[in-house]
Amino acid sequence: MKLYIAEKPSLGRAIADALPKPHKKQKGFIEVGNGDVVSWCIGHILEQVEPDAYDEKYKKWDMQHLPIIPAIWQLKPKPQTRSQLTVLRKLVKQCDVIVHAGDPDREGQLLVDEVIDHLKVSKTKKAKIERLLISDLNLAAVKRALNTLKPNKEFIPLSISALARSRADWLYGINLTRAFTIQGQKSGYQGVLSVGRVQTPILGLVVARDNEIDNFVSKPFYQVLANIKTQDGETFKAKWQPSAACQPYMDDENRVLVKALAENVVARINNKPAVVSDIKTEQKKQFAPLPYNLSALQIDAAKAFSMNAKLVLDICQGLYEKHKLITYPRSDSRFLPKEQLMQAPQIIGMLTQSTLPFSEHAKNADKSVVSKAWNDKKVTAHHAIIPTEKSANNINLNSFEKNIYQLIVRQYLAQFFPAFTYEQTKLSLDISGGVFKVNCKNPLQQGWKVLFKKSSSETFSNRQITSNEQEEQRLPALNKGDILHCQKGELVEKNTQPPQNFTDATLLQAMTGIARYVTDTEIKKILKDTDGLGTEATRAGIIELLFKRGFLQRQGKQIKATLVGKSLIDALPAMATSPDMTAQWEATLNAICEQKSNYQSFMSPLVSVIESMVSQASNLSFSELPKGKPVNGFKKKRFNRKKKLAKTV
Structure with a gap:
């Protein structure tokens, strides 16, 4: 049997x-x-x-x-x-x-x-x-x-990696939550200060962002635009590029902070010749975005429909298990096995018969196009999330399900459209010794981008994902050495803007691209863009957990730390609140899956770190925590009785 x-x-x-x-x-x-x-x-x-x-x-x-x-x-x-x-x-x-x-x-x-x-x-x-x-x-x-069917022994490294993660979460959560809660109680706080290997660095990111916004002081900065006219009467604008001599008057992002300097440039270029010092035009291609993994889908759904990560995951589980319209949703891969191409004609054929808006795009799909998504070397235990061969025509999907399903379909169909091609022109002008530049894109073929244009026939949301690219101005035909005319200089005054509060989309992006927030240069070298905090299956739950424990709160679309969350992060050692250590551990867990590392190389340093952090905890002060019982949070007796916090992540 x-x-x-x-x-x-x-x-x-x-x-x-x-x-x-x-x-x-x-x-x-x-x-x-x-x-x-x-x-x-x-x-x-x-x-x-x-x-x-x-x-x-x-x-x-x-x-x-x-x-x-x-x-x-x-x-x-x-x-x-x-x-x-x-x-x-x-x-x-x-x-x-x-x-x-x-x-x-x-x-x-x-x-x-x-x-x-x-x-x-x-x-x-x-x-x-x-x-x-x-x-x-x-x-x-x-x-x-x-x-x-394959031999199960081929997948043991996956199991070992998951086992290491599970035990690490237990060790980290149990020991540090107990240590810091005990210290918090000495200061009069009667709630549980739960600490997790993943959740605490995420809370730390939000607290750091909140502090950055609170301490931000806006400063004016100045740009200079040259209004250019050709001999044929065509016009365009070029932007001044400050020279090295201007560095003392600029900030770290090369923005001019001294108005008099910008005004001087404006005065110098008024009614002066503008010589084309360099011009380069080349044809470029932009290929379709890869099919979704869960995090990428959650990010786009948050941007388009303001849906939180947990809701997207739950909808995906229904589309997979109940309706059987999509493939396995908890995937961390954005690639497809080449053998899947055999099912592509049936899937596309089914989509052309759909009563949903994407059917017209399905009819225009070119089955001969093979995008970079089909790559066996980048597919492990699972592949990207794509539609199945089952039709949605006789299924009564609610609006949430329709929105998510159509995002997945659109991303899949994009693989069968040609690249977006455009001509990019980079122009440099010399005006009174100053350098002014223009970068222009001239679309030649829309390709896959036709799927992402807002259409009156698209009914699944008015809040489409739109490109952030500004419409480029069109340049006339020019040659190096041409002499044009700067009619006038234009001073543009702007103000530096504070960073934005995290939202569901940007917090997920931070978790999946954690290398951007890592301060240790050596660890940053180790990490790839695909390395992140948590897994596809756990990220949504971790974010929700921080809300349930009263560490995070929502203000509209914005996600902010509560007083308890901020006080906890302020009291903890930097090692516990920064993503560096956890990000490196995540990279090691991935390496175990790929048989480039082993269980012991992950667990041994983790145990040493926990021993050190428990030792440090006795010297911590939680004086900033509110006294008494938390408004939101878990009671200690519940923590003891149930395994709600035992496996803290």
């Missing part, structure tokens, strides 16, 4: 539908026609034990007990899913071969692997475990996946 273990019941039913009939539904599993059995977990059916399971003394929060470092890690069945674990225990003993059918990511890999380990499956049976990777719950896609 072959036993398929899915991550959740919906996936189990999809697998069973693709296996021989007749089916016999039992409690917790389905028998199929050839004698095989499909069963499932219900998400994580095992969880980390509480500290007092290792030693009764840990029930009391005492600084002398810290840090708590388990010698042998323990898991326990979740009470609400214990019966399903009993079902799996019986089936595992009866089967000859196990097929691991967890979700196609590191968490899905660990979720089923840890059940297999907990049930003490023999080494012989373990060696034969097969891996089923499903990213599309439609029948045809599941059947294709069943024909391409």
